[in-house]
Amino acid sequence: MLVTSRSFSSGDLDLAGELEAAGCRIVTGPSTHELDVLRPLLADATAWIAGTGPVSAAHLDAAPGLHLVARYGVGVDAVDLEAAAARGVLVTNTPGANTGAVADHALALVLAALRDVAPGDRGVRAGRWAVQRTRELGTLTVGIVGLGRIGRAVAARLGGFGSTLLGFDPWVPPAELQRLGIEGVELDALAGRSDVISLHAPGEEVVVDEHLLGLVRPHLVLVNTARAALVDEPALAGALRAGRLRCYASDVLGSESGDHANPLLADDLLDRTLFTPHSAAQTVQAVDGMGRGAVDAVLAHLRGDQPPHLVPLPGGRR
Structure with a gap:
């Protein structure tokens, strides 16, 4: 064995x-x-x-x-x-x-990114007590890409916060999304209307590319607990530097061997990125x-x- x-x-x-x-x-x-x-x-x-x-x-x-x-x-x-x-x-x-574990982890990343948990911790340890004003999750629109088991579990958890939910999944009928309290929309519309996007799509096809990054709001928090391949990482690094979104929080990277050549691990993106070591299911x-x-x-x-x-x-x- x-x-x-x-x-x-x-x-x-x-x-x-x-x-x-x-x-x-x-x-x-x-x-x-x-x-x-x-x-x-x-x-x-x-x-x-x-x-x-x-x-x-x-x-x-x-x-x-x-x-x-x-x-x-x-x-x-x-x-x-x-x-x-x-x-x-x-x-x-x-x-x-691992549905519940990954859904919990996605929500943890959303909240940590929204409330600047990691930068705040680093600031306090360095003697800096400057406060960054943030926003409450219940006032925001959250777009969920992929409404399988995990995407639905994330939606159920977000419902407790009172967030407005958008969803994109070509395999789920609109009536089913409506029953779940989710407004079904096309991907471009979801990108343009969301304050937070959580990725739960299957497969290896890129979802977040230059086109989509051109549609998002500048305060967007993007969360990925699915697959690194869903994101064009060089394009995302450029968009973060240009201020086209606020933060990328992810449990997956294109290289998970500690390779700091990954463009998202650059030092100048430290306060705009948040990573965990593929631990969502742990x-x-x-x-x-x-x-x-x-x-x-x-x-x-x-x-x-x-x-x-x-x-x-x-x-x-x-």
Whole structure:
């Protein structure tokens, strides 16, 4: 059993113990999935509880005995589903396990950015007690891009503050958005009307580009707890410097290896950016939920049962 999730079995549940009791031998590898490191581990793997790194055709070729990839989380964008289907490898995920954790984190970033929490802390520690007047969340219009589980959970939390909610999701009918208390609008309209935008879209397509940044309000707070690829980072860095928006608060970066060459980590943007280390899903409850889902899939497969939360593979194969 190959495990490449950083947080697997680190919550309240002894999930590693459950696997060992079922006869599994656990080996661990990096969540970034460097093939040279994983190759000798994949050679003997029957199942793989996979972290956030890529699961490519080359990875699967290195694992001739692999039957199951249990994604530790929701997204399967990094998994080559075509290659898995061609090799008869099942793929599962853990939908809903980290919804509450990520929604909470998005709201934390919104409030921290609006109320200048990090710059205020740095100022006090340096002996500066200057006050920056900020705005209350309940008076603002918040645009949510992507109304899946997490986007809806963010909307529910914002409803308690009394914010006006806008939403863009081409897959959700307007009547459904209305039922959720969200005004459905096109993306350009959302950009032009929002004081805060929170990104929860799936996929790797850029959403925040030069065009969209030209439409936003200069006091906009942009929050990203989804994917770094949703944002054109060089364009965003330029827009922040030009004062075209107030702050970017994100749990994801294009490079998460401490590479300070990322344009958003420039020193002159320190007071206009706020980052956390891809930690939105790192609560005890979410870690247990994701681990429980992955282990249940593995144990079901070992019993000869169909694992829960199978991801449809190309060609309708499962």
